[in-house]
Amino acid sequence: MRKAKAYGARLGIPVELRPVVAALQRFTAATAIQSMELWLQLDLTMPQFAALHVIWRMGPISGRQLAAHFGVSPAAVVKVCDRLEARGYIERVRDTIDRRVQWFQITRHGAAVFQQLVALKREHLRPALKNLPPDDREKLASMLNTLADQIEALHAT
Numbered sequence: 001m002r003k004a005k006a007y008g009a010r011l012g013i014p015v016e017l018r019p020v021v022a023a024l025q026r027f028t029a030a031t032a033i034q035s036m037e038l039w040l041q042l043d044l045t046m047p048q049f050a051a052l053h054v055i056w057r058m059g060p061i062s063g064r065q066l067a068a069h070f071g072v073s074p075a076a077v078v079k080v081c082d083r084l085e086a087r088g089y090i091e092r093v094r095d096t097i098d099r100r101v102q103w104f105q106i107t108r109h110g111a112a113v114f115q116q117l118v119a120l121k122r123e124h125l126r127p128a129l130k131n132l133p134p135d136d137r138e139k140l141a142s143m144l145n146t147l148a149d150q151i152e153a154l155h156a157t
Contacts, residue, residue, distance in 0.1 A: 035120050042113060051080045052089055052106070056114050060093065060103040089113065 013021050044052070047070075054069055055061055063081065067074040081104055084090045089110035095101035129137060 031121060031124060034124050035117055038113075038116055038120060045080075047080050048084055051077065051104075052084055052110055052113065055084075055090055055104050056106045056111060060105040062101055062103055066104060084110070 042049070050070070051066060054066060061069075063074050063077050066081070067077040070077070081090060081092075085092060087109075088107055090104050091107050092102045093105055095103060132140070
C-alpha cells in the first residue's frame with residue numbers, strides 16, 4: 001500500500017484522486033490481460049490501431065478527416081492506412097461524386113478485430129457485472145458515462 005501511495009505522489013496525482021486512479025488502473029490491468037494474446041497476434045502499431053479504431057467507429061472517412069481527427073498531416077495518415085490496407089483491415093473507395101476523394105472503410109477482416117475484442121471484454125465482464133447488485137450496476141453505468149462525458153468534453157476543446 002505504501003508503494004502505491006509513493007507511486008501516486010511521483011505521478012503528481014492529487015491525494016484525493018489516488019484511490020479512484022488506482023482502482024481504474026487495477027480495472028484496466030485486469031481486463032487487459034485477457035486481450036493481450038489478441039493484441040500480440042494483431043501486430044499493429046498504436047497509430048495503426050488508432051486509425052483502424054476510428055475508421056471502424058466512424059464508418060467511411062476521408063484521409064483529410066482522419067488526419068484532422070489525429071492532428072497530423074494527410075501524408076502521415078496515408079502511410080498508416082497503406083499498411084492497414086496491405087494487411088486487409090481497410091480498403092479505399094473512390095467517392096462517386098468527387099473522384100479526387102478516397103474514403104477509408106473497414107473490411108470484414110478489420111471489423112473482425114473489434115468483434116473479437118468486444119467479445120473478449122464481454123466474456124470477462126458479463127459474469128463480474130452480473131454479480132453486482134442491480135443498484136450498483138446502475139450507479140457504475142452512470143459514473144462511467146459521466147466520466148466518459150468529461151473526457152470527451154476535454155478532447156473537444
